[in-house]
Amino acid sequence: MTDHVASAEHGFAEQYGRRPAGVWSAPGRVNLIGEHTDYNDGFVFPFAIDRRTTVALGDRDDRLVRVASTFSPETVEAHLDTLTPDTVSGWAAYPLGVVWALAEFGADLEHVRGVDLHIDSDVPVGAGLSSSAAIECAVALALDEHWGLGLDRPTLAKVGRLAENRVVGAPTGIMDQSASLLGETDSGVFLDCRSLDADVIPLGFAEAGLSLLVIDTCVSHTHATGGYAARRASCEAGARVLGVESLREVRVDDLDRARELLDDETFRRVRHVVTEDQRVLDTVRTLREQGPGAIGALLDASHVSMRDDFEISVPELDLAVETAQAGGAIGARMTGGGFGGAAIALVGDERVPEVRRRIEAAFAERGYREPAIFTVHAAQGARRDA
Structure with a gap:
């Protein structure tokens, strides 16, 4: 077990008093070149880095989603039936925005149970390494797999972008989420932001x-x-x-x-x-x-x-x-x-x-x-x- 998995499991147990059902992670990214081209339908060339955000997830018996993290003393909760872009703010807008955005891409959330989430990260915040997309992508992948939604990774990248645009209020493109979801070892992700075609380049x-x-x-x-x-x-x-x-x-x-x-x-x-x-x-x-x-x-x-x-x-x-x-x-x-x-x-x-x-x-x-x-x-x- 890696240190980040053990830390996430420990944090979840401390917060919620039980073991999580699973642990997922997503990396930050460095953009090697291609800045402010993504929202202009252009080309970007980022790569995922060896700094990761980890999400430990556990089931609930109701329709609440609760989110805790190592970078805030606050535990935030939202109800799946009433969650909208206007009902969340602050750091919780990133993970809860993903929950809302999944439904916007056709995920049926009417019959899923709520979850408890605990987020840990060693991606520096505010450094331009996309700590926000790392949260979004880790949560999106975790919920997609746990709830059996069946969304592919390019769609999950769109989910993260929508969460950031509509819920967080940041008019970013899709580069960060694509790098975090599609990255491979010792390779960059050459992304056409118009077609969303991606090539992995050594x-x-x-x-x-x-x-x-x-x-x-x-x-x-x-x-x-x-x-x-x-x-x-x-x-x-x-x-x-x-x-x-x-x-x-x-x-x-x-x-x-x-x-x-x-x-x-x-x-x-x-x-x-x-x-x-x-x-x-x-x-x-x-x-x-x-x-x-x-x-x-x-x-x-x-x-x-x-x-x-x-x-x-x-x-x-x-x-x-x-x-x-x-x-x-x-x-x-x-x-x-x-x-x-x-x-x-x-x-x-x-x-x-x-x-x-x-x-x-x-x-x-x-x-x-x-x-x-x-x-x-x-x-x-x-x-x-x-």
Whole structure:
């Protein structure tokens, strides 16, 4: 039994006074490249990481769903017959939102019994590693299997997205849930966010002697407020002016025309999405043809685009990226929705200690909060553990 399973079972027993019926888990994710392209029907290339959220589940004899967790002292309950997007808030909106969203995708919840859930996690919150999707996917898989709903994983990804959009109120795309559900060891998930076709692409980091370093700036962000929603609105406005359903239909060659039609800010938002889509395609091709050691320039260019065109970086992220690059990283970029969170750096194994030391020193010199720096590995997606 792994530590996270034992911890989840122990937490459930302490909370509810009995053993759970089962334990499921789902990973967080790192987005290697493809930021803010998902809700524009574009391409993304994330991978599931070896940090997981675990859900222990037990049956009830009534129609209540109770949710407890290690990250909140509060136990929240909802009734299956009256659960709506307006009846839950706070952290419980993630798991209970999934319960509501399952019914929206045709799951018959009229004849199921309630459940008790206990959630444990080692996915950092607010770091851009999608701790929210890890909760959603672990709960969705657990309930799908336990209730015998028979939904496939692409549908469960849609369930998680709907929960986040309608119940949590965050206008995110489907990338995070897809990575968490479809990820495989040492591989990335190349996802077409329009068709939802997904290809699992070997990364080859270990064979190439490379590590993926995550630099959590400890600057928290929230998707449900402010900047994220504003960026999405700009993209939608740009698409309307350009006469397309989504920015997926705009090519790099179309940007000169776009510059003439759009105001400067909207143009820069559009340019980021269009060029980022191309960088995702180029990254997948480069991995296949040349291997991971050749993708560094694409990671670097992605960060410049997010910093200057999409304007979602913060000084701590820029410092992490620049310091990693100066320390010999093959490539580096901020990852996630922006306005805080984490950067990633692809680094030769032998240089990891030096890059870590340089970043810690640079943050201390600027008076920034000490970053959390750790390596991650591409891991298996959501699964039943016990």
